[in-house]
Amino acid sequence: MANRSVIEILINHNLKITPQRIAILEVILILENHPDADRITDYLRLSNPNISLSTIYKTLVTFTKKGIIKKVATAKESIRYDVIPERHHHLYCSESDRIEDFYDEDLNNIIDEYLNKKKIPNFTVEDIKLQITGKFTEAKAGKKQLKSKP
Numbered sequence: 001m002a003n004r005s006v007i008e009i010l011i012n013h014n015l016k017i018t019p020q021r022i023a024i025l026e027v028i029l030i031l032e033n034h035p036d037a038d039r040i041t042d043y044l045r046l047s048n049p050n051i052s053l054s055t056i057y058k059t060l061v062t063f064t065k066k067g068i069i070k071k072v073a074t075a076k077e078s079i080r081y082d083v084i085p086e087r088h089h090h091l092y093c094s095e096s097d098r099i100e101d102f103y104d105e106d107l108n109n110i111i112d113e114y115l116n117k118k119k120i121p122n123f124t125v126e127d128i129k130l131q132i133t134g135k136f137t138e139a140k141a142g143k144k145q146l147k148s149k150p
Helices: 004-012 019-030 037-047 053-066 105-118
Strands: 070-073 079-082 089-093 099-103 131-134 145-147
Touching: 004 019, 019 037, 019 053, 037 053, 037 079, 053 079
Parallel strands: 089 131, 099 145
Antiparallel strands: 070 079, 089 099
């Protein structure tokens, strides 16, 4: 039985509810740390061995266009996917390829204030995503998201 919230997400984005879309979105929601298409495919095929690679990629494109997921590029030029709709940024570890969500309202306010004052000619800002590249000094220790400290 499909997760009710998955069906609601598809309905809210005016998408036809298909078993493939349900399965792919469920996998994206289950996997952590911004999975890439290969990881999504590997996990998906454990329970859906006959789903085609083409269906998976087309569905990822559709989900991206509809705003259900967002692409996150890495320094290694791979595309990863993020399903969290709340405004946040990313901390990217150049050594391990790890990506952590970074929530910081102060940073958001600074960016918004700057752009409101700057007024870029002939351009409308739709979204801003910062990716801060560096190296983590501690083990993950079960953290799912990092928040800045006041």
